[in-house]
Amino acid sequence: MNTYDLLVVGSANADLVVGVERRPGAGETVLGSDLVVHPGGKGANQAVAAARLGARTALLARIGDDGHGALLRGSMESAGVDTSGVLVGGAPTGVALITVDPSGDNSIVVSPGANGRLTPDDVRAAGELFGGARVVSVMLEIPLESVAEVARSVADGARLVLNPSPPAPLPDEVLAVCDPLIVNEHEAKVIADASGTELGATPEDWARQLLALGPRSVVITLGAEGALVADAAGSERVAAVKVEAVDTTGAGDAFTAALAWRLGTGESLADAAAYAAKVGAAAVTKEGAQASYPTAEEVAALCCVSPGTPPGPPAGTAGTTA
Ligand code: ADP
DSSP, X not given: OOSEEEEEEOOOEEEEEEEBSSOOOTTOOOOBOOOEEEEEOHHHHHHHHHHHHTOOEEEEEEEOSSHHHHHHHHHHHHHTOBOTTEEEOSSOOEEEEEEEOTTSOEEEXXXXXXGGGOOHHHHHTTHHHHHTEEEEEXXXXXXXXXXXXXXXXXXXXXXXXXXXXXXXXXXXXXXXXXXXXXXXHHHHHHHHHHTTOOOOSSHHHHHHHHHTTSOSEEEEEOGGGOEEEEETTEEEEEOOOOOOOSOOTTHHHHHHHHHHHHHHTTOOHHHHHHXXXXXXXXXXXXXXXXXXXXOHHXXXXXXXXXXXXXXXXXXXXXXXXX
16 A cells, blocks of 8 residues: 655745846846745646645655745645655755746746755655655756666656656666656657657657657657657557646646656556646646646546637536527
8 A cells, every 4th residue: 555646756946936027138137026936846846736636645855944945835735745755954945036028938047956955865765755655756857866866766566757857868777767758849859869869750750769768658748739648559649628728837747747646546648648638738727837736626627628618617607608
């Protein structure tokens, strides 16, 4: 009997957002809006997304002994994430400094802070979390040597899900245990480039080429086009759920978390990806990352909206329509 449906190992950041009329050039100072601080980071996002869906979820991460760390812990705990693996200290909590102009274009500086101090020793010391997890999900906003230690620490019978973001070349020993490797087009290109592979024309080509690099399975995310899943048996397209996209921030993290959780329940890769596509679609219908993540009930409601129907208030609250 597993203690956790999902163990996420990854980053936790505070996103510090300021709206500006114009993003500053070199040597320039501009005045902006009031500061808004959101909980973020791909690890914390995934953990919150899975817990909100009802998965028993733990996060192994490192935050600073500061207010941003407290904000992140609060957000995770209110979603139901087990934070016993959230280590404190060594550096300030990671932050992303984000300026956004009226057209929606942004400039971002990330200070990894404590995320960069999540060491292979920290991973080795978390044996109890790994021993209790059906599925482990990891991304690259922590040191690569810690990611490699995660790949070595996955318990027998459990599976590793990896989203290589921000993209970087991966060691063969990590690629070999990914089941699946989850990439968008840009990430696929970086992984392929590192092995001297030039990607073909279609997502089916990319999946086949990536599988040749060692992962047991591959998922390609395609935004509003859905996703493609592939393993040794072949590949299959997964349709996106049609919604009106408001903000795509964090959709990939919600998709990955949902997919990882459903795989642990024994679903096939295609079925888990179909569920994850609903979760990703729900996440793009609201502003923000963690604030946009749906509950299982909201996902179920979304699936009953027929394709092409604009999203509206839940049944029973809508006014009469012609
Ligand atoms: P990433 O952020 O990693 O590039 P995507 O933007 O492809 O990830 O989003 C992950 C998944 O979320 C997609 O595979 C899709 O299922 C869903 N999704 C993303 N954007 C939309 C959208 N505009 N409409 C419907 N589903 C979406």
